[in-house]
Amino acid sequence: xxxxxxxxxxxxxxxxxxxxxxxxxxxxxxxxxxxxxxxxxxxxxxxxxxxxxxxxxxxxxxxxxxxxxxxxxxxxxxxxxxxxxxxxxxxx
Amino acid sequence: xxxxxxxxxxxxxxxxxxxxxxxxxxxxxxxxxxxxxxxxxxxxxxxxxxxxxxxxxxxxxxxxxxxxxxxxxxxxxxxxxxxxxxxxxxxxxxxxxxxxxxxxxxxxxxxxxxxxxxxxxxxxxxxxxxxxxxxxxxxxxxxxxxxxxxxxxxxxxxxxxxxxxxxxxxxxxxxxxxxxxxxxxxxxxxxxxxxxxxxxxxxxxxxxxxxxxxxxxxxxxxxxxxxxxxxxxxxxxxxxxxxxxxxxxxxxxxxxxxxxxxxxxxxxxxxxxxxxxxxxxxxxxxxxxxxxxxxxxxxxxxxx
Numbered sequence: 001x002x003x004x005x006x007x008x009x010x011x012x013x014x015x016x017x018x019x020x021x022x023x024x025x026x027x028x029x030x031x032x033x034x035x036x037x038x039x040x041x042x043x044x045x046x047x048x049x050x051x052x053x054x055x056x057x058x059x060x061x062x063x064x065x066x067x068x069x070x071x072x073x074x075x076x077x078x079x080x081x082x083x084x085x086x087x088x089x090x091x092x
Numbered sequence: 093x094x095x096x097x098x099x100x101x102x103x104x105x106x107x108x109x110x111x112x113x114x115x116x117x118x119x120x121x122x123x124x125x126x127x128x129x130x131x132x133x134x135x136x137x138x139x140x141x142x143x144x145x146x147x148x149x150x151x152x153x154x155x156x157x158x159x160x161x162x163x164x165x166x167x168x169x170x171x172x173x174x175x176x177x178x179x180x181x182x183x184x185x186x187x188x189x190x191x192x193x194x195x196x197x198x199x200x201x202x203x204x205x206x207x208x209x210x211x212x213x214x215x216x217x218x219x220x221x222x223x224x225x226x227x228x229x230x231x232x233x234x235x236x237x238x239x240x241x242x243x244x245x246x247x248x249x250x251x252x253x254x255x256x257x258x259x260x261x262x263x264x265x266x267x268x269x270x271x272x273x274x275x276x277x278x279x280x281x282x283x284x285x286x287x288x289x290x291x292x293x294x295x296x297x298x299x300x301x302x303x304x305x306x307x308x309x310x311x312x313x314x315x316x317x318x319x320x321x322x323x324x325x326x327x328x329x330x331x332x333x334x335x336x337x338x339x340x341x342x343x344x345x346x347x348x349x350x351x352x353x354x355x356x357x358x359x360x361x362x363x364x365x366x367x368x369x370x371x372x373x374x375x376x377x378x379x380x381x382x383x384x385x386x387x388x389x390x391x392x393x394x395x396x
Contacts, residue, residue: 030343
C-alpha cells in the first residue's frame with residue numbers, strides 16, 4: 001500500500017536541532033515531530049511512498065539501521081498521520 | 093491632552109454620556125458608564141493615557157451598567173454589554189472597575205484580529221521583548237509588576253499583540269491586575285507604586301490594579317522585536333532558575349496560548365516561529381521576587 005500527503009494539506013516547516021514542527025494550512029493544526037516522523041512526512045509530501053520506501057529513506061537520512069524496529073515505528077507513524085488526516089492511502 | 097488634565101467630575105461626566113474615549117496602545121477605547129467606581133478607577137489608573145478626539149473611530153466600546161429588572165434594586169449589580177450582547181455574568185456593584193478591566197481585555201482579545209494575540213504578559217528592555225505566557229496563578233502579573241518597577245518597560249500584563257507582517261510586538265500598556273497576596277507583596281517592595289483600592293470577593297479573590305508608569309504610556313507607540321519567551325511558575329519557597337526549554341514545544345505552547353491563531357493561518361505560524369527563532373526560551377520556577385528581578389537583570393544584559 002502507498003500513501004501520499006492529503007491533497008488539501010499544505011505544510012510549512014521549521015526545525016530546531018532534532019525538533020521539527022509542521023503547520024498544516026488545511027486544518028490549522030501545528031504538529032511537533034521527532035526526526036523519524038518528520039522525514040516520513042516529508043516523503044509523503046514529496047509523492048506516493050510505500051512503507052518500505054519510507055523506511056529506506058529514513059534510514060539513509062538519519063543514519064539508522066533499516067530493521068524491524070524502524071518498520072514497526074513507521075507503521076505507528078503512518079497510522080497516526082492517517083488518523084490526523086495528514087496522509088491518505090492510494091488505491092492500487 | 094492626557095486624561096489627568098480632566099477633573100474627576102469631567103471624567104465621570106464624559107463616561108456617563110458615553111463620550112470618554114482614550115488611547116490604549118493602538119486602540120481607541122470608548123467608555124460608557126454612569127457607575128462612579130468605573131470613572132474613579134479610570135481617573136486614577138489611566139491618568140497618563142491620551143484622550144481621543146470625538147472624531148476618532150473607536151476600536152472598542154465598553155459599556156458597564158446595572159442590568160435591567162428588579163434585581164438591580166434588591167442586590168445591586170453591574171454588567172458589561174458589547175454591541176447589544178452580554179458576554180459576561182453580572183457582578184456585584186462594588187466589582188464595577190475590575191469588571192471594566194476584564195471587559196476591556198475581552199473586547200480587545202475578541203475583536204483586534206489584525207493582531208495575533210497571545211494570553212501572555214509582555215515587557216521590554218534594550219529593544220527586545222520578553223513574552224511570559226502563563227495560566228492564572230503562575231505569577232505572571234506579579235512578576236510583571238515587579239519588573240516594570242525595576243527597569244523593564246510595560247507592554248501588557250495580559251495581552252501580547254503581534255504584528256504578523258513585521259513580527260513585532262505592539263504595546264498596549266494598561267493597569268496591571270494584582271490578586272490576593274501579590275497586592276501586599278508589590279506594595280511592600282515598591283511603595284512608590286500607585287494601586288487602586290482593593291476589591292474583595294471577586295471571582296479571582298481580592299483584586300487591585302497598579303497604575304502603569306507615565307514613561308511607559310508615553311512610549312506606547314514603540315513596538316519591539318522578540319528576545320525571550322519565559323514560562324513563569326510561582327511556588328512558595330522555590331529557588332529562581334531559568335531552565336532552557338525546547339523551541340518546538342515553545343512554539344506549540346505559544347500557539348495554544350493564542351486567542352486567534354486559527355484566524356491568521358500560515359502567517360500566524362510563521363510569526364510564532366520567527367519569535368521562537370529570535371528568542372531564548374525558558375521555564376522559570378520562582379518563589380522570591382527580588383531573586384527573580386536579579387536573574388532577569390542578568391538575562392537582559394546578555395547577548396541575544
